[in-house]
Amino acid sequence: MSTETRPLVEIQHLKEYFPINTGFFKTTPLKAVDDVSFTINRGETLGLVGESGCGKTTVGRTILHLYKPTDGLVIYDGKPIETKEDLAEYRTKTTMVFQDPYSSLNPRMTVSDIIAEPLDVHKLYTDPKQREERVLELMDHVGLNSEHASRYAHEFSGGQRQRIGIARALAINPEFIVCDEPVSALDVSIQAQVINMFDELQDRFGLTYLFIAHDLLVVRHISDRIAVMYLGKMVELASSEEIYDHPLHPYTKSLISAVPIPDPKIARANRRISLQGDIPSPLNAPSGCPFRTRCPYATDACAASMPAFEEIESGHFVACHRVNEINT
Amino acid sequence: MSSLLEVTDLHTSFFTDAGEVKAVNGISFFLDRGKVLGIVGESGSGKSVTAYSILQILAPTGRIVSGSVKLDGQELVGAGEKAMQDVRGNKISIIFQDPMTSLNPTYTIGHQLMEAIMLHTKRDKREAWDRAVEMLRLVNINEPEKRMRQYPFEQSGGMRQRIMIAMALACEPDILIADEPTTALDVTIQAQILELMQDLQRKLGMAIIMITHDLGVVAQMCDEIVVMYAGSYCERGTAEEIFYNPKHEYTKGLLRSIPTLDTMGRKLQPITGTPIDLLNLPEGCPFAPRCDAAMRICIRQAPASMDINEFHKASCWMNVKALAETEAALEDDGAADAAETPEGGDAK
Ligand SMILES: Nc1ncnc2c1ncn2[C@@H]1O[C@H](COP(=O)(O)OP(=O)(O)OP(=O)(O)O)[C@@H](O)[C@H]1O
Ligand SMILES: Nc1ncnc2c1ncn2[C@@H]1O[C@H](COP(=O)(O)OP(=O)(O)OP(=O)(O)O)[C@@H](O)[C@H]1O
Ligand code: SF4
Ligand code: SF4
Ligand SMILES: [Mg+2]
Ligand SMILES: [Mg+2]
Numbered sequence: 001m002s003t004e005t006r007p008l009v010e011i012q013h014l015k016e017y018f019p020i021n022t023g024f025f026k027t028t029p030l031k032a033v034d035d036v037s038f039t040i041n042r043g044e045t046l047g048l049v050g051e052s053g054c055g056k057t058t059v060g061r062t063i064l065h066l067y068k069p070t071d072g073l074v075i076y077d078g079k080p081i082e083t084k085e086d087l088a089e090y091r092t093k094t095t096m097v098f099q100d101p102y103s104s105l106n107p108r109m110t111v112s113d114i115i116a117e118p119l120d121v122h123k124l125y126t127d128p129k130q131r132e133e134r135v136l137e138l139m140d141h142v143g144l145n146s147e148h149a150s151r152y153a154h155e156f157s158g159g160q161r162q163r164i165g166i167a168r169a170l171a172i173n174p175e176f177i178v179c180d181e182p183v184s185a186l187d188v189s190i191q192a193q194v195i196n197m198f199d200e201l202q203d204r205f206g207l208t209y210l211f212i213a214h215d216l217l218v219v220r221h222i223s224d225r226i227a228v229m230y231l232g233k234m235v236e237l238a239s240s241e242e243i244y245d246h247p248l249h250p251y252t253k254s255l256i257s258a259v260p261i262p263d264p265k266i267a268r269a270n271r272r273i274s275l276q277g278d279i280p281s282p283l284n285a286p287s288g289c290p291f292r293t294r295c296p297y298a299t300d301a302c303a304a305s306m307p308a309f310e311e312i313e314s315g316h317f318v319a320c321h322r323v324n325e326i327n328t
Numbered sequence: 329m330s331s332l333l334e335v336t337d338l339h340t341s342f343f344t345d346a347g348e349v350k351a352v353n354g355i356s357f358f359l360d361r362g363k364v365l366g367i368v369g370e371s372g373s374g375k376s377v378t379a380y381s382i383l384q385i386l387a388p389t390g391r392i393v394s395g396s397v398k399l400d401g402q403e404l405v406g407a408g409e410k411a412m413q414d415v416r417g418n419k420i421s422i423i424f425q426d427p428m429t430s431l432n433p434t435y436t437i438g439h440q441l442m443e444a445i446m447l448h449t450k451r452d453k454r455e456a457w458d459r460a461v462e463m464l465r466l467v468n469i470n471e472p473e474k475r476m477r478q479y480p481f482e483q484s485g486g487m488r489q490r491i492m493i494a495m496a497l498a499c500e501p502d503i504l505i506a507d508e509p510t511t512a513l514d515v516t517i518q519a520q521i522l523e524l525m526q527d528l529q530r531k532l533g534m535a536i537i538m539i540t541h542d543l544g545v546v547a548q549m550c551d552e553i554v555v556m557y558a559g560s561y562c563e564r565g566t567a568e569e570i571f572y573n574p575k576h577e578y579t580k581g582l583l584r585s586i587p588t589l590d591t592m593g594r595k596l597q598p599i600t601g602t603p604i605d606l607l608n609l610p611e612g613c614p615f616a617p618r619c620d621a622a623m624r625i626c627i628r629q630a631p632a633s634m635d636i637n638e639f640h641k642a643s644c645w646m647n648v649k650a651l652a653e654t655e656a657a658l659e660d661d662g663a664a665d666a667a668e669t670p671e672g673g674d675a676k
Contacts, residue, residue, distance in 0.1 A: 029414040051514040051515075051516065051517075052485070052514050109441040114339065157602060176474075182674065185553075186605075187370045187371045187541065188370070188541055188543070188582065188585060188586055189370055189581065189582060189585050189598060190598070191585070191586075191595065191598075192585035192596035192598035192599070193598040193600075195587070196595055196596055196598060197598055200597070214514065215587075216515065217544070217586070217588065217589075218585040218587050218591060218670070220587065221587035221591055221592055221596070221607070222590075238591065241592075255515060256517055256520035257519075258516045258518065259515055260515075260518075260519075260522075260542065260544025260545045260547065260548045261544055261547060261588070262543035262546075262547050262569060262571075262583075262586055262588055263545045263547055263550075263588065263589075264547045264548075264571050264572075265568075265569045266459075266547075267544065267547040267548035268547075268548065270524070270548075272519050274519055274520055274523060277514050278486060278487065278517075279482045279484075279514075282385055299547060308576070319510070
């Protein structure tokens, strides 16, 4: 395959099971991520959405090998990550931005030291002057003032802290960044600044993002394609327009219809497909299709086997036994 | 006809070591029976403190400095603790921002619901039990008898939020104040809760004050909207007026800064600058330091509330047309001061 068409990140049948103590000497695997496959192209933003606890963060961390995958493969730029050496090299190109700008930064470190930490870890400078120059350059990339360098993180507002976190992520010159709910904790007016910054940095440095968020309008705004998860499994993946305009999976349909639209006329005319019941515990996932306990279309067949994640239309993947009947 | 709830020029401050924190600075609004009023504004703009002031449940350092809160024509400011207990128990209920902190982890759901019911109504234990089960059923909780014997930690986030609503509704309030009732929830669960609140509001005919920063929720739920900035309203009116005809620069900025169905592939337009410092409120318009349209007068003198139309008020100098034009002319030749007394727009 040529580099043109080859995805930058490819994950195949990724699984992450956490052993949970469920009694004396008894553990049960919690299937946080269960057989997930997708690709991300160079320079692309793939959005990842789904309800709390469905496994989004775990997917992000497992892709980066911050958790060792229970099973499955991560292929980066055509190369499977298998040996220690592969991993070491992979680490120099990939990184993560976290949700909570309050707790993910050490309050006792200056902004300059926080941003320089990855430089220190990966020995990316030869003398202190070079280190300082690089820090100032990174601060400039994210719109932080150079006089902020010697101050402490707790002196900054949420939006500024998120900028510090992003500058730090950029320190290693990454190609691929997993952004785990990077704007969820921010006030709406500040959110826009940070979203724009992700956009600008992507254009400028050709970055590739996996963008995790629960605000679907934010995800739609920033993503080229969107993947939808439910209870550790992938249920649908398509371009942002497709996911919004022609969702095919019953769960995606209800998810999209539940998004409150900031426009009174549209919001009130909107017909919501409301779901009954709560999300099952991942320790006690239903047999067959994970969504069947809340799905209005469920039949016996749905309990019998897990539907395959298949390409129904070009570039549009869905895991549902009845996708064709439902969508005619 | 007077409104169910009328808040007029309310000022609430916290007296801290650092000085007086003017958390609420002259807010006014009214709420009619059976209506839903939304309060929006950025973090720290005084939404929760406004709610706590109405109920007089402020932290010890906080105090209503001036202004009036009238419920059904009765003045609550200065009414005394006994009167307020009656208001809190029977007339106005609140759902707090975090459901976990307001449910007691050591008691069963049933115990807490019955306690609330017996405190506020003349029911005995048996009747309170029945009522509690009925309330849980009303908020769509299945197997309510079983839930009654369970503890809060055994419930999911959406379930806890519904229990909080059941608790708040147990005494059949005239007004329900919901402070960010769905912020912590997933969209599908949020949709269930909002639908439930709308349903109950129609069934029981109660009025709701919905505090949120989510403009989508406001668009879906609210008849009237109060936009808060720096402890006061910068603009208020019907949902249609606020969304389609905003007349304050902060509201306009807020609406431009959120992703909507048609911002894809475009840049969002953020509000620049940092939120206001309540310890040092500026003399003029509190939004002036962040406002792209700020004029000279904005820095010197705070704009009064002006009537845009029958359904809409805004506090922004831009609405004084003559003034905006004069300013533009002055910008051109950089001459004298703007008119001291604005014409047009009936400042009240
Ligand atoms: N280190 C861990 N050990 C055990 N269980 C875990 C661990 N991390 C996550 N889980 C469980 O795995 C499941 C998926 O969690 P994850 O944090 O990936 O969800 P998420 O989709 O990111 O949710 P949220 O939207 O709330 O952040 C959950 O049931 C969670 O409790
Ligand atoms: N007990 C207190 N002592 C001192 N200041 C306080 C106290 N409670 C609130 N404040 C201040 O009052 C202001 C308004 O706070 P409030 O909680 O009403 O904001 P809010 O609009 O509800 O914000 P959020 O969206 O974050 O909930 C804030 O600046 C806050 O710091
Ligand atoms: S497979 Fe069955 S239960 Fe699952 S989404 Fe499709 S119809 Fe619903
Ligand atoms: S009064 Fe002036 S500073 Fe305030 S919002 Fe209007 S134009 Fe901007
Ligand atoms: Mg997560
Ligand atoms: Mg609040």
